Amino acid sequence: xxxxxxxxxxxxxxxEVGQSxxxxxxxxxxxxxxxxxxxxxxxxxxxxxxxxxxxxALIGTLRTLPDSPWIVRLGNAWVxxxxxxxxxxxxxxxxxxxxxxxxxxxxxxxxxxxxxxxGFFTSxxxxxxxxxxxxxxxxxxRYAGMALGFTTFQYYRYVLLPMAFRIIIPPLTSETxxxxxxxxxxxxxxxxxxxxxxxxxxxETSRGIEVYLAVTALYVVSALAINRIMxxxxxxxxxxxxxxxxxxxx
Amino acid sequence: xxxxxDWSFFTWDLFTNFxxxxxxxxxxxxxxxxxxxxxxxxxxxLMRLSGKKWLDLPATIYVNGMRSIPLxxxxxxxxLVVPLIIGEPxxxxxxxxxxxxxxxxxxxxxxxxxxxxxxxRGQVFAGQALGMTYGQNIRLVVLPQAFRNMxxxxxxxxxxxxxxxxxxxxIGAYDxxxxxxxxxxxxxxxxxxxMAAAVVYFVMxxxxxWLVKRLHKKIAIIR
Numbered sequence: 062x063x064x065x066x067x068x069x070x071x072x073x074x075x076x077e078v079g080q081s082x083x084x085x086x087x088x089x090x091x092x093x094x095x096x097x098x099x100x101x102x103x104x105x106x107x108x109x110x111x112x113x114x115x116x117x118a119l120i121g122t123l124r125t126l127p128d129s130p131w132i133v134r135l136g137n138a139w140v141x142x143x144x145x146x147x148x149x150x151x152x153x154x155x156x157x158x159x160x161x162x163x164x165x166x167x168x169x170x171x172x173x174x175x176x177x178x179x180g181f182f183t184s185x186x187x188x189x190x191x192x193x194x195x196x197x198x199x200x201x202x203r204y205a206g207m208a209l210g211f212t213t214f215q216y217y218r219y220v221l222l223p224m225a226f227r228i229i230i231p232p233l234t235s236e237t238x239x240x241x242x243x244x245x246x247x248x249x250x251x252x253x254x255x256x257x258x259x260x261x262x263x264x265e266t267s268r269g270i271e272v273y274l275a276v277t278a279l280y281v282v283s284a285l286a287i288n289r290i291m292x293x294x295x296x297x298x299x300x301x302x303x304x305x306x307x308x309x310x311x
Numbered sequence: 312x313x314x315x316x317d318w319s320f321f322t323w324d325l326f327t328n329f330x331x332x333x334x335x336x337x338x339x340x341x342x343x344x345x346x347x348x349x350x351x352x353x354x355x356x357l358m359r360l361s362g363k364k365w366l367d368l369p370a371t372i373y374v375n376g377m378r379s380i381p382l383x384x385x386x387x388x389x390x391l392v393v394p395l396i397i398g399e400p401x402x403x404x405x406x407x408x409x410x411x412x413x414x415x416x417x418x419x420x421x422x423x424x425x426x427x428x429x430x431x432r433g434q435v436f437a438g439q440a441l442g443m444t445y446g447q448n449i450r451l452v453v454l455p456q457a458f459r460n461m462x463x464x465x466x467x468x469x470x471x472x473x474x475x476x477x478x479x480x481x482i483g484a485y486d487x488x489x490x491x492x493x494x495x496x497x498x499x500x501x502x503x504x505x506m507a508a509a510v511v512y513f514v515m516x517x518x519x520x521w522l523v524k525r526l527h528k529k530i531a532i533i534r
Contacts (some may be wrong), residue, residue: 067517146509147474150488152507161502238379245381249480256383260481269391277380277388284379 068268069095076266083086091262091272098258099112099279105244105254106283110237112180113187118226120184121191122217127203143185148246152178156250175247183240190232194225227298234291237259238284245280255279320498321507329497330511333490339471340411340486347412349465349471352419357449358423370420377417383481385414390482396499403484407476415472421465426457463527470519475513487511 069092070082084090123129124136143151155178158164166174198221206216245256261274263269336394348439358370376464394400429454438448477488488508495504 071519141517142513145474145513145520147477147488149477149480150505150509150512154509158502158505171335242381245383245477249381256387256481257379259384259387263387263391273384273388273391277384280381280384281379 064271066271068262068266068271071266073265079110091266094262095255095258095272095275095279098253098255098276098280099283100101100239101252101254102244102279105172105179105247105252106241109179109183109244110240112176113182113183113236113240114207116184117187118183118290119192121188122195122222123157124188124192125195126213140185140188143182143242144189148179148182148192148243149249151182152246152250171250172252175252179243179247183236183243186236186239187233190229190236191225194229195221197228198224224300227300230291230295230298234288234295237287237291240285241283316358316503317500318488318503320349320500321503325494325498329494330487330490333485333487336485337473337476337487340408340476340479341469343408344411344415344472344476345465348415348419349423351412351416352421353423353454355416355420356423356427358374359420374417374420377414378421382414382475382478383427386410386478389413403479403482406482407479407484411472415468418468419465422461422468426461426464429452429460430456460472462530463523466523466526467520470516470523473519474516477512 067078069090070078071091072079072084073091073094075174076200079085079088079090082090082092120136120139124140126132152175155174156171158167158265159174183189202220202224203216206220209216211219244254247254248256248260255276259272262272266272343400355370355374358366359366359374386407390403390406393406393409434452434456435448438452443451479486480488489509491504491508492501497503498504514525
């Protein structure tokens with residue numbers, strides 16, 4: 062078997078190898094296409110992550126509220142709904158079913174719908190982590206807030222959440238890496254991300270091994286980058302005296 | 312709101328004609344990947360805990376490599392590479408089975424590693440004091456306890472695995488989701504078909520995780 066890395070310098074239409082591996086005068090090489098696909102993967106992942114963090118933090122917090130069993134039950138239902146149905150089915154639900162039920166959403170591009178599907182799917186997992194983060198705090202913290210005359214909102218805002226969010230950074234790191242991996246499922250509704258690129262170009266050029274190797278490398282590079290960024294955030298937000306300096310996380 | 316949803320097309324005949332074949336494959340794939348994945352994963356975990364670098368290193372690279380690549384890419388990789396290695400084309404279903412055993416082994420190995428590490432050192436020393444060989448010690452003392460401690464986690468991973476089998480969509484294998492999709496296309500009712508698929512997945516996975524929770528409580532009492 063021989064390698065042919067020149068496939069990335071080929072023009073996507075004429076299949077000819079140009080002088081530069083980046084297309085000129087509006088021509089597009091496979092390398093250009095792959096970088097744009099990486100951009101789609103990163104955009105889908107980051108925007109989904111944003112939705113997931115906002116919704117997940119909200120639902121996870123609501124699930125720990127005292128004396129409101131119905132809100133807690135609603136939060137649990139949200140988590141169970143997303144945890145017991147495969148991501149691919151959620152993406153199909155958002156892409157095919159929801160625009161039929163709400164015709165307003167028919168004009169939205171597939172990209173947006175996938176972001177909602179992946180974002181809400183991940184929000185359930187983050188909600189679970191936020192809940193366990195809050196419940197991991199000593200009960201006295203909540204009581205201390207109450208004793209100071211804080212309202213429920215205040216003691217969550219100033220006492221519980223600042224601690225809980227820092228505790229859950231390590232599981233959030235692996236969840237962030239999961240979002241990047243899960244974004245690959247968007248191929249199923251033709252979002253032009255890396256996996257879609259890999260499948261299409263493998264068929265067009267029959268250079269599957271080279272294309273898959275490059276795409277896999279980009280996924281690994283993305284995961285490593287996330288890992289480093291989160292390690293930096295974890296270091297900066299460490300609560301003094303709580304975790305031994307230089308020691309491992311939880 | 313103009314909603315045109317019609318469940319009348321969804322009959323038992325349709326279920327047995329389209330969905331059942333896919334459901335069998337999904338369950339078969341889950342079962343084979345669980346058994347094969349736990350077997351291979353246990354070997355990988357023992358390699359990582361052997362204390363010998365030439366065993367530890369390849370196992371670590373394999374596990375971390377598999378865990379940092381999306382499952383869809385692994386499915387595509389095996390579908391492309393396995394026929395090249397064995398020199399003859401294989402079907403999407405066979406490829407899916409090989410992929411899932413290899414992929415899930417990485418995740419099961421992490422669970423088994425945690426399970427083995429949760430066994431007190433004294434257990435191993437006691438085995439050695441009784442004159443057991445390494446193999447006997449692992450087989451008769453360490454693994455039975457590790458399995459029991461990790462049973463709920465292994466089963467939860469199996470539920471996740473069952474959901475992941477839907478990703479064989481990427482290579483066109485006929486699983487349960489595919490069955491629903493084809494039924495929906497044939498009857499021009501794709502919307503209802505996707506909703507039905509979601510309901511079936513939910514009922515199956517929710518029931519299973521409820522059972523796992525109960526088992527967890529039972530085991531916790533015995534210990």
